[in-house]
Amino acid sequence: MNDLKRIATDFGDDVMAPALEAMRSGWWLNGTRTKAFCEAFGSYVGAAHCIGVANGTDALEIAFRALLAVRAPKGREVVTVANAGGYSAVAARLAGLTPVYADIEEASQLVSIDSVLSCVGVETACVVITHLYGGAVDVPRLRERLDAAGHSHVAIVEDCAQAHGARVDGRRVGSLGTIATFSFYPTKNLGAFGDAGCVVTNDADLATAVDRLRQYGWTAKYEIEHPFGRNSRMDEVQAAILMALLPGLDAANERRVAILDRYSEAAGKTVRPVRPAGDTVAHLAVVLAEDREGLRRAMTDAGVATDIHYPILDVDQPAWKNLPFREAPGGLVVCRESLPRLLTLPCFPTMREDEIGSVCRVLSAWT
Secondary structure, rough: OOHHHHHHHHHHHHHHHHHHHHHHHHOEEEOOOHHHHHHHHHHOOOOOOEEEOOHHHHHHHHHHHHHHHHHHOOOEEEEOOOOOOOOOHHHHOOOOOEEEEEEEEEOOEEHHHHHHHHHOHHHHHHHEEEEEEEHHHOHHHHHHHHHHHHOOOOOOEEEOOOOOOOEEEEEHHHOOEEEEEEEEOOOOOOOOOOOEEEEOOOOOOHHHHHHHEEEEEOOOOOOOOEOOOOOOOOOOHHHHHHHHHHHHHHHHHHHHHHHHHHHHHHOOOEEEEEEEOOOOOOOOEEEEEEOHHEEEEEHHHOOOOOOOOOOOHHHHHHHHHOOOOOOOOOOOOOHHHHHEEEEEEEEOOOHHHHHHHHHHHHHHHHH
């Protein structure tokens, strides 16, 4: 599905030299490299504040806790989706919040704004918008509809773990909601050589809360004023690597989209690539196939690796079956109809032409 070794090979000293310099510096946490990367990435996103953390799941939990501390919502429900791997639900439960699952749009597999609105009520603390597979949800439109329905107090948390660089009306995801989170897991559109994440926001009070919560809740060294803090820091080596890779992000995204376009052109009537009407950065190349298992066997026979993102809905996870949650009033009809048809094909910027061609030949031959 990916070959991460090619990043080191293709970028060479442009990545390895800054990493080695960071390792030799003897200053590996809370240093100038993390500060520089966060400033650069915040500027790239269009957010005034960017705080580095250890990973994307920490970013989500800390964002939730910052909202609870600063905005003090009355409710303890989080509206999210059930088809995105469970990451927002994990973070929500760690923060003492209850997930409420909205349904999705079939063509994009992104959340249905109508379904979100049907889920929001007096118990809603915030809405999580997952920009899944690289597709961008129209957050400004959601904000308008929430406000019009009398829910202007409901915060929007953008989960941008799969959509670095995606845009809505010229604005990048991460700058559209109240607060946003990113993962820099190695396979992401902007990936570290290990774990890393960040929280971005244009709200100074939220940024201060996040900054304190990521380091024990300290307001000064050893002085804890915020409960539920933790040790969650981006290290200097990962920051140096990310800083080196950031200038190439847009070009890498264009390459991903070009690969997805090739698959769309090759696919027959029974295989439909998932993509939104708006922007995508093609984090994953996911298709809806009428005969998924047959197509998967054909790909395997051609030497093409595949995966399923994601095979189990949150509401069906065995560990959570006895924990509280709600579904949208109309249920999760599209989620459930889509689940047995989802298949993920290889899509990463260092794919070779012969590898892309192998996928396209199977898609073209499949009926």
